[in-house]
Amino acid sequence: MNIGIITNPRSAGNKKDIGEVRKFLAQNPGIHYGEAVTALELNAALADFSARELDLLVVNGGDGTAQGVLTALYGRSIFIRPPVLALLRAGTTSMLARDVGVSGKPSAALAKIRAWSDNTGLNGQSIHERPVLKIRQKDEDPVCGMFFGSGAIVRGIELHHGSMNPKGARGELIPGLILARLVLAGLTGNEKLLPATDMGIRLDEAPALQNPYVLVVISTLERLFLGLHPFWGGEAAPLHFTAVKAKYSHVLRNVPFLLRGRRITTVSPENGFVSHNARQITLDFRGSFTLDGELFEAKAPLTIEPAGPARFLRL
Numbered sequence: 001m002n003i004g005i006i007t008n009p010r011s012a013g014n015k016k017d018i019g020e021v022r023k024f025l026a027q028n029p030g031i032h033y034g035e036a037v038t039a040l041e042l043n044a045a046l047a048d049f050s051a052r053e054l055d056l057l058v059v060n061g062g063d064g065t066a067q068g069v070l071t072a073l074y075g076r077s078i079f080i081r082p083p084v085l086a087l088l089r090a091g092t093t094s095m096l097a098r099d100v101g102v103s104g105k106p107s108a109a110l111a112k113i114r115a116w117s118d119n120t121g122l123n124g125q126s127i128h129e130r131p132v133l134k135i136r137q138k139d140e141d142p143v144c145g146m147f148f149g150s151g152a153i154v155r156g157i158e159l160h161h162g163s164m165n166p167k168g169a170r171g172e173l174i175p176g177l178i179l180a181r182l183v184l185a186g187l188t189g190n191e192k193l194l195p196a197t198d199m200g201i202r203l204d205e206a207p208a209l210q211n212p213y214v215l216v217v218i219s220t221l222e223r224l225f226l227g228l229h230p231f232w233g234g235e236a237a238p239l240h241f242t243a244v245k246a247k248y249s250h251v252l253r254n255v256p257f258l259l260r261g262r263r264i265t266t267v268s269p270e271n272g273f274v275s276h277n278a279r280q281i282t283l284d285f286r287g288s289f290t291l292d293g294e295l296f297e298a299k300a301p302l303t304i305e306p307a308g309p310a311r312f313l314r315l
Contacts, residue, residue: 001056001117004032004049004083005110006042006069008061013090013106020107021060028114039068046072046079054083056313058113060106062091067145067292070132074307075142084127086113086313096146096292099223100130100312112315128314131220131238131306135291138300144307145292148218152182152194152244154288157295176226186214186251196246200284200301203241203276208284212246218281218304229261233276238306241276248272280305 005025009018025033032052034045046069049057059066066087073082087094087101088109094101102109116126136142149157156178185193196212218241222229231240242258250266254273257264267273284301 002032002052002054003030003056003058003113003117004034004052004054005058005060006045006049006065007033007035008037008065008090009035010037011060011062011065011090012092013062013088013094014060017090017106020105021110024107024110024114036065042068043072043078050079053081054079056086056113056117057083058086058088058110060088060090060110062094063096063147063292064091064294066096067143067294070144070146070292070310071142073144074132074134074310075144082308082310084311084313086315091293093225093293095225096221098225099221100128100146100314102313102315109315113313116313116315126314128312129309130312131308132310133218133220133239133291134305134307136303136305137298140299143291143296145294146220147224147292148216148289148304150199150216150283150285150287150289150298151197151213152215153217154290154295155193155195156182157290157293179226183251183255186248197285197287200282201243202282203278204237204280208282209274213243214246214248215242215244216283217242220306228259230259231275231277232261232263232267233278235277237277237279239278239281239304241274241278241281243274245272245274 025031032049036042036045059069072078087097088106089097090106102112132144132146133148134142134144159178182193194214196214199213200208200210202208218239220238230242249271254267257267281304282301285298287298288295289298
């Protein structure tokens, strides 16, 4: 099997485990390897890999590195036929890898991948297909990923990289604490932590909705951090969408059901909570949004559609 590994040496998991990764590479000289920190370095490494016709591309970095790879593969079509992706838990949160990736520290995950490639091959049952998000706006190159968020999600990202995580702790504990703080802000009406954004939202061919929203989430992931799944739409479509209006009610009662994607009578549009599955979503607003933890600016209406499907190795 033709395998390539792209590593972000500055990702949280690689700061301590990079020596073990390089030891693995020394023991497996047939594997193609590249390191990248910046977008330019990442694209250069992937361009080199594309000429090698990889079967499997291992992404040894965090969610931001995975987002860059997905953009290159499905936003710019850098590979004629995209390889299977193996996402490692080498980032601060590694939300993508926890849903569609390989478990364990990077060194342990690489050993599992090596054993799988030797014994199973590409027809194994461990390969799962999943669409990715493709986000387009006028005069900007498309970006791809698996988790879009605006409003409270952007504030959570800022807190995660700032006052609530000054030491850069990894795992799901800090995101859980940030979620608790944002829920408390919702209960107390703290507009500083939960600012409203005027937004026009159109799902497929339905009429556009125009409201102030404190939260919009769109994803193709089935598991967010802490195993959360805040989607309860019933449509047969690939994009999971949930929004919370600025005017909401019954927060304390609804939160446990919202986070698990379970609908009760008070989880309703009348009380400010909306969730659907869609094939195309248009968002018209101005401001920041996040895609897999990376921050971007909406300067024109965003069109979000599925791309792929991507193939992921889950072990």
